[in-house]
Amino acid sequence: MFDTTKKIGILGGGQLGKMLGIAAANWDFNIHILDKADCPASLVCQSLTVGDYNNYENVLDFGRKMDLITIEIEHVNTQALHQLVKEGKTVHPNPIALDLIKDKGLQKEFYIKNNLPTAKFQLFENEKAVINAVKNSNLHFPFVQKTRTAGYDGKGVTIIKNQHDLENKLLKGACLTEDLVPIKAEIAVIAARNERDEVTIFPAVEMEFHPEANLVEFLICPARISTLIAAQAEALAEQVIRAFDVCGLLAVELFLTPDNELIINEVAPRPHNSGHHTIDSAYISQYQQHLLAINNLSMGDTAQKQPAVMLNLLGEEGHIGKVKYEGVENCLALGGVNVHLYGKKTTSPYRKMGHVTIVADNLEVALKKANFVKQNLKVVSF
Amino acid sequence: MFDTTKKIGILGGGQLGKMLGIAAANWDFNIHILDKADCPASLVCQSLTVGDYNNYENVLDFGRKMDLITIEIEHVNTQALHQLVKEGKTVHPNPIALDLIKDKGLQKEFYIKNNLPTAKFQLFENEKAVINAVKNSNLHFPFVQKTRTAGYDGKGVTIIKNQHDLENKLLKGACLTEDLVPIKAEIAVIAARNERDEVTIFPAVEMEFHPEANLVEFLICPARISTLIAAQAEALAEQVIRAFDVCGLLAVELFLTPDNELIINEVAPRPHNSGHHTIDSAYISQYQQHLLAINNLSMGDTAQKQPAVMLNLLGEEGHIGKVKYEGVENCLALGGVNVHLYGKKTTSPYRKMGHVTIVADNLEVALKKANFVKQNLKVVSF
Numbered sequence: 217m218f219d220t221t222k223k224i225g226i227l228g229g230g231q232l233g234k235m236l237g238i239a240a241a242n243w244d245f246n247i248h249i250l251d252k253a254d255c256p257a258s259l260v261c262q263s264l265t266v267g268d269y270n271n272y273e274n275v276l277d278f279g280r281k282m283d284l285i286t287i288e289i290e291h292v293n294t295q296a297l298h299q300l301v302k303e304g305k306t307v308h309p310n311p312i313a314l315d316l317i318k319d320k321g322l323q324k325e326f327y328i329k330n331n332l333p334t335a336k337f338q339l340f341e342n343e344k345a346v347i348n349a350v351k352n353s354n355l356h357f358p359f360v361q362k363t364r365t366a367g368y369d370g371k372g373v374t375i376i377k378n379q380h381d382l383e384n385k386l387l388k389g390a391c392l393t394e395d396l397v398p399i400k401a402e403i404a405v406i407a408a409r410n411e412r413d414e415v416t417i418f419p420a421v422e423m424e425f426h427p428e429a430n431l432v433e434f435l436i437c438p439a440r441i442s443t444l445i446a447a448q449a450e451a452l453a454e455q456v457i458r459a460f461d462v463c464g465l466l467a468v469e470l471f472l473t474p475d476n477e478l479i480i481n482e483v484a485p486r487p488h489n490s491g492h493h494t495i496d497s498a499y500i501s502q503y504q505q506h507l508l509a510i511n512n513l514s515m516g517d518t519a520q521k522q523p524a525v526m527l528n529l530l531g532e533e534g535h536i537g538k539v540k541y542e543g544v545e546n547c548l549a550l551g552g553v554n555v556h557l558y559g560k561k562t563t564s565p566y567r568k569m570g571h572v573t574i575v576a577d578n579l580e581v582a583l584k585k586a587n588f589v590k591q592n593l594k595v596v597s598f
Numbered sequence: 599m600f601d602t603t604k605k606i607g608i609l610g611g612g613q614l615g616k617m618l619g620i621a622a623a624n625w626d627f628n629i630h631i632l633d634k635a636d637c638p639a640s641l642v643c644q645s646l647t648v649g650d651y652n653n654y655e656n657v658l659d660f661g662r663k664m665d666l667i668t669i670e671i672e673h674v675n676t677q678a679l680h681q682l683v684k685e686g687k688t689v690h691p692n693p694i695a696l697d698l699i700k701d702k703g704l705q706k707e708f709y710i711k712n713n714l715p716t717a718k719f720q721l722f723e724n725e726k727a728v729i730n731a732v733k734n735s736n737l738h739f740p741f742v743q744k745t746r747t748a749g750y751d752g753k754g755v756t757i758i759k760n761q762h763d764l765e766n767k768l769l770k771g772a773c774l775t776e777d778l779v780p781i782k783a784e785i786a787v788i789a790a791r792n793e794r795d796e797v798t799i800f801p802a803v804e805m806e807f808h809p810e811a812n813l814v815e816f817l818i819c820p821a822r823i824s825t826l827i828a829a830q831a832e833a834l835a836e837q838v839i840r841a842f843d844v845c846g847l848l849a850v851e852l853f854l855t856p857d858n859e860l861i862i863n864e865v866a867p868r869p870h871n872s873g874h875h876t877i878d879s880a881y882i883s884q885y886q887q888h889l890l891a892i893n894n895l896s897m898g899d900t901a902q903k904q905p906a907v908m909l910n911l912l913g914e915e916g917h918i919g920k921v922k923y924e925g926v927e928n929c930l931a932l933g934g935v936n937v938h939l940y941g942k943k944t945t946s947p948y949r950k951m952g953h954v955t956i957v958a959d960n961l962e963v964a965l966k967k968a969n970f971v972k973q974n975l976k977v978v979s980f
Contacts, residue, residue, distance in 0.1 A: 218926035220939070224768075241641055242950075244923070246937035259623055260642050276934055499934050499957075508930070517933030521957070522903065544600035548890070551899030552881050557602070557626035570626075574901070575881075 220244045225282030227269040229257030229567065231558040232288035232487045235495065237261050239503035250278040256558045257288075272296045279305055283312050286464060286487050286510050289316050291366065308463040308510040309485035316460065316486055321364040321392050327480055330459045333452075334480045335394045335471070339364075343386045346393060350382060360394040363387050381426060397479060401472040403439050404490035405453035405576060408465050408505045411512040415457060416505065417450045418498065418518045421470075427565075436579065437493055441472065449478055456483060464510045465502055467491065482579040489528070489571075496554040496573040497524035522575040525586040529570035529595050531563035537597035539563040541570075547589045552576050555593075562597075569595040600895060602626045607664030609651040611639030613940040613950065614670035614869045617877065619643050621885035632660040638940045639670075654678045661687055664915050668846060669868050670701050673748065690845040690892040691867035691977050695946075698842065699867055703774050705744040709862055712841045714864045714896075716832075717776045717853070721746075725768045728775060732764060742776040745769050779861060785821050785852040786872035787835035790847050790887045793894040797839060798887065799832045800880065800900045805851075810948075816968060817908040818961065819875055823854065831860055838865060846892045847884055849873065871910070871953075878936040878955040879906035904957040907968040911952035911977050913945035919979035921945040929971045934958050937975070951977040 224232050224240070229251030237260035240247040249261045252271050254458070258264040267274035269289070275296035279285045285307045297311035310486060316322045327334040338355065340346050349355035357379075363372040375396065376386050406418040422439035439446060447471055457466040460483070467488030469481040491502035500508075500516030508515045531539075539562060547553050557570040572589050576582040606622070608615050611633030619642035622629040632651050640646040649656035651671070658677035661667045666688045667679065679693035696860045698704045709716040716719040720737065722728050726861040731737035739761075745754040757766050757778065783806070788800040804821035821828060831852055839848040842865070847871030873884035882890075882898030890897045913921075921944060929935050954971050958964040 218923055220921075222925065234623075238623060241616075241620060241941070242938050243926075244921075244941045259644070260620075262641070475786045477822075500930075508927075513927045514931040516930050516935075519933070539602075539626075541600055541602065544625075545890075548882075548898050549896040551901070553898075556624050559623070559626045 218243075219511070220246060222246060222283045223248060223281065224507075224510075225250065225285045226257070226261075226288055227251075227275065227278075227285070227292045228288035228475060229264065230288060231256050231560075231570075233257035234260055234558060235492075235501075235556075236288060236487060236503045236506065239501060239507060243504075243507065245507060248278075248282060250274065254561060256560060259559060269293065276300065279307075280490050284308070284510060286506070287314070290314055290485060294318070306510075309466075310461060310463070311355035313460040313462050313485055317483055319364050320362050320482065321390070323482065324392060324394075326459075327485070332456060332459065332480055333478060335360075337388075337392050337394045337399045339392050341390055343388050343391065346386060346391065347382060349393075355393055357382075358396045360396055361387055362392050363393065364390045364392060397472050399471045400474050400476075401439070401441060402469065402481070403441065403449055403472060404435075404467055404469045404488070405449050406465055406467045406488060406491045406494075406502055407453040407457040408502075408509045408515055408518075409457045409463055410509045410515065411463055413458070415454050416515045416518050417453055418491060418494060418502065418505075419520055420446045420449045421493070423490060425544050433527060434583075435490055435493060436583075437497065437520060437524045437526075440579075441497055443515055445472065445476060445478070451594075452478055452480070456480065460485065463512075465491070465506045488578070489568075492556070492571050493524040493526040493573045494518075495556070497522050497575045506534045522577065523579040523582055525575050525579070525582040526571055527586055527590055528568055529557070529572060529593060530549065531567040531569055531595050533565045535595070535597040536564045537562055539569060540596050540598050542594040542596055543592040547572065547593050550574075550585050550588060552582070553589060563595050600625075601893070602628060602871045604628060604665045604893070605630060605663065605887075605891075607632065607660055607667045608639070608643075608670055608736055609633075609657065609660075609667070609674045610670035611637035611643070611646065611811045613638050613942075613952075615639035616642055616940060617874075617883075617938075618670060618869060618885045618888065621837060621889055625886075625889065627889060630660075630664060632656065636943060638942060641941060651675065655841060658682065661689075666690070666892060667694070668767055668888070672696055672867060676700070688892075691848075692843060692845070695842040695844050699865060700748050702744050702864065703772070705864065706774060706776075708841075714838060714841065714862055715860060717742075717903060719774050719776045720773050721772075723772055725770050725773065728768060728773065729764060731775075735832070739764075739773055740778045742778055743769055744774050744776065745752060746772045779853055780856050781853045782856050782858075782862070783821070783823060784851065785823065785831055785854060786817075786848055786849055786851045786870070787831050788834040788849045788870060788873045788876075788884055789839040790884075790891045790897055790900075791839050791845055792891045792897065793845055795840070796897065797836050797896045798900050799835055800873060800876060800884065800887075801902055802828045802831045803875070805872060815967075815972075817872055817875060818965075819879065819902060819906045819908075822961075827854065827858060827860070834860055834862070838862065842867065845894075847873070871950075874938070874953050875906040875908040875955045876900075877938070879904050879957045903960065905961040905964055906955055906957050907961070907964040908955045909968055909972055910950055911939070911954060911975060913947050913949040913951055913977050915947045917977070917979040918946045919944055921951060922978050922980050924976040924978055925974035929954065929975050931968060932956075932967050935967060935971060945977050 234256040611631040616638040
């Protein structure tokens with residue numbers, strides 16, 4: 217039932233929480249946030265509880281006041297979520313899946329156990345064990361190193377190409393290493409599922425990364441891949457969301473190899489950067505779909521209305537402090553340029569401060585405008 | 599300059615204020631509302647000042663703390679706005695235009711003075727003077743009677759067809775009467791203008807009214823009129839917004855006669871019911887355009903992406919009290935159905951509780967879905 221009296225609690229009030237909040241505001245849904253004061257979502261929620269979503273007591277106290285609990289970031293206190301489930305609360309995504317996904321080692325083992333395609337990997341207790349493995353020829357350059365936890369927005373991932381990298385770039389702590397797979401394209405597919413096991417899939421998107429910040433820079437939808445591969449990617453996403461038994465959204469990041477093989481990179485059980493464009497270009501947005509799915513409602517039509525290009529607005533290098541936006545007016549005047557500024561009070565280099573989705577009748581026009589926006593819209597400090 | 603530090607004050611926090619607030623939240627604009635506690639816009643603004651926008655002191659105190667003042671309802675205390683202009687504040691729309699528009703008598707006289715087409719009319723001090731005019735054959739059935747002030751959402755307007763209506767339906771107080779013009783279609787055009795005298799025009803829309811509530815029921819965009827008439831309507835709207843010297847939005851409601859003449863019915867210098875669909879179907883929404891225009895920024899592309907049908911969600915007859923929505927899930931599942939619920943706590947018969955915009959590749963499909971929504975989505979009480 218479409219029930220606007222149900223209290224929905226979100227752990228985290230960043231940009232994803234804010235966009236969930238805006239979607240909820242349009243439906244008169246009753247949204248409550250647990251995060252720091254002044255977080256972006258605080259502007260658009262019914263109430264903000266100031267607290268730490270990594271703190272057991274904070275999450276438990278907050279969750280007990282809610283009818284339904286969800287997240288906008290996976291690095292939350294899942295112990296409290298398990299307790300809330302025990303107490304009869306509905307928690308989506310389920311905390312068992314969250315525990316698997318938060319730890320990239322467990323996530324990789326889950327793929328193997330479930331016959332889901334992923335790059336070969338090894339687990340290590342710490343960085344010294346990695347150095348030893350190289351020494352003993354159990355690990356060969358080049359490889360990818362990922363910390364098992366605390367990775368977010370491209371942090372916690374590094375590429376080790378040679379002895380010099382091994383000595384200077386290795387990340388500390390428990391980690392995994394992966395073969396450096398040759399990649400033709402990076403794509404992402406967002407699936408949504410409700411408690412009745414209904415699944416909907418958003419069209420596959422193609423990602424281009426910023427070379428230094430390791431953050432998505434351009435996201436292109438529909439992905440420039442064959443319809444066959446798109447269909448395979450979408451089928452794989454459906455398989456993955458069912459395997460994790462997740463209700464709500466699951467974003468599945470995939471590598472496409474030169475042999476047209478699809479390999480799972482990683483997943484996120486929440487609204488995702490690769491779904492921002494759906495606000496402006498799809499019949500239903502990922503935020504709306506998440507709200508429908510976690511409320512066990514029928515979901516909306518994921519089709520694209522128009523081709524779209526999304527770019528993240530990152531804080532400019534050399535700018536730290538109170539945020540200021542340059543060039544917005546000229547970009548808006550292009551037409552089809554949808555600017556979303558998250559309302560973070562301060563900027564710093566490469567911080568995600570907003571995004572822009574450009575829609576047009578064809579991808580070529582959208583890409584041209586996206587390049588203009590990239591060059592002209594700047595996030596700086598006063 | 600696109601300046602997110604500027605404090606923008608809005609008089610009124612109803613649904614129009616809420617939708618302005620959502621548009622502002624996406625751009626990190628700094629929005630403050632003057633209205634009652636718990637008003638719809640209170641959810642999405644930086645601050646709510648609880649007060650009465652018809653009270654001189656309330657408006658003055660509120661306005662003095664702002665850099666830019668605008669409205670979401672024209673029935674506000676304009677005396678305070680004149681004072682704020684004197685004190686150097688930017689007020690859009692300008693209070694001179696507001697005074698003219700608030701009083702339908704002055705509004706009609708303004709059209710005559712500016713050679714703008716409008717139905718013939720007479721002014722009366724009160725309802726007794728109307729009765730006398732009929733008695734003395736200075737006024738003939740049928741005619742339209744409008745109160746000079748306090749008309750809103752179809753209130754303050756009645757049609758007097760005969761002696762029985764004259765005795766039972768006449769509205770009290772200062773009023774005007776208009777010839778009952780034969781009408782082929784009712785259309786509306788929304789213009790936007792900035793301080794540099796740049797004007798943009800949204801495509802003409804066609805309105806269908808609810809027979810009893812005298813509220814727009816279906817709004818169809820693009821209007822099913824010839825391109826010539828659409829162009830004439832759009833040119834007329836441009837003329838009217840310049841005549842009133844309004845910055846921000848001006849919605850111009852027009853009658854199309856069987857002779858294909860366009861006649862101005864009335865105007866509203868603010869976001870308007872006939873522009874709701876732009877959120878979901880145009881490259882820029884009326885709310886975004888208003889924010890750009892009052893900030894003296896270049897405006898966005900008003901073109902439609904897809905045909906759209908908008909319907910208001912009115913409180914069902916026989917239902918008064920805490921609001922509940924029925925049938926939302928089935929409507930959303932149709933695809934292309936964009937539901938906007940305003941978050942009013944209580945419903946009453948014919949109260950505007952939300953709206954739905956249906957977009958589709960062609961108008962026929964959108965109209966079919968709109969009829970389904972009309973029959974299935976109900977606003978009732980617990």
